[in-house]
Amino acid sequence: MRIVVLASGRGSNFQAIIDSINTGNLFVSCVGMITDNPSAYAIERARNAGIPATVIDYHAYPSRLEYEVDLLAALKELLPDLVVLAGYMRILGREIIFEYKGRIINIHPSLLPSFPGLHAQAQALAYGVKVAGCTVHFVDEEMDAGPIILQRSVVVKEDDTADMLEERILKEEHIALSNAIRLFYEKKLTICDRRVVIS
Numbered sequence: 001m002r003i004v005v006l007a008s009g010r011g012s013n014f015q016a017i018i019d020s021i022n023t024g025n026l027f028v029s030c031v032g033m034i035t036d037n038p039s040a041y042a043i044e045r046a047r048n049a050g051i052p053a054t055v056i057d058y059h060a061y062p063s064r065l066e067y068e069v070d071l072l073a074a075l076k077e078l079l080p081d082l083v084v085l086a087g088y089m090r091i092l093g094r095e096i097i098f099e100y101k102g103r104i105i106n107i108h109p110s111l112l113p114s115f116p117g118l119h120a121q122a123q124a125l126a127y128g129v130k131v132a133g134c135t136v137h138f139v140d141e142e143m144d145a146g147p148i149i150l151q152r153s154v155v156v157k158e159d160d161t162a163d164m165l166e167e168r169i170l171k172e173e174h175i176a177l178s179n180a181i182r183l184f185y186e187k188k189l190t191i192c193d194r195r196v197v198i199s
């Protein structure tokens, strides 16, 4: 199975996928990494792993629409069976979502539907929840709202800072994302309305 990863920054989730492939825990071929950010560390990670990296600099485009046209063209060239948003910090346009319907997944650092959007871990801490976590979900037109595949939780400690909580959640993200990719290629996921049934 061919996967393409979209990442905007540090790329630790991308690295976790690379590591899972290299240790034989994930039988997929990562055929490319695409980033909207020319200074994303994910580019370095792709280079080190011998994975082709494509930079489509969002800020070099006059409009989001034109950016999306090139992004879709780059995706199509790579013929992905699955598109993995691993710290991709933009909302995907309708055309791309339509083209890869049911074949795009995203990792988000909260137990959705709580705390969508940016700084989810800090939102959770400020709200005072006792349990936080991460969610892997299919991507639809709404932000952080598609059918949920997997969630992993962490206990919020009394002396947690947002950074400490973020670090603990990140470890769970790395596990959850690889697990979700595995369930996808094993064809164990069926979307029934809002629910993802795991067989």
Ligand code: GRF
Pocket: 007, 008, 009, 010, 011, 012, 013, 014, 086, 087, 088, 107, 108, 109, 170, 173
């Ligand atoms: C992760 O917490 C991810 O859930 C969120 O952005 C962060 C990206 O981290 N969407 P990394 O780039 O994978 O290290």
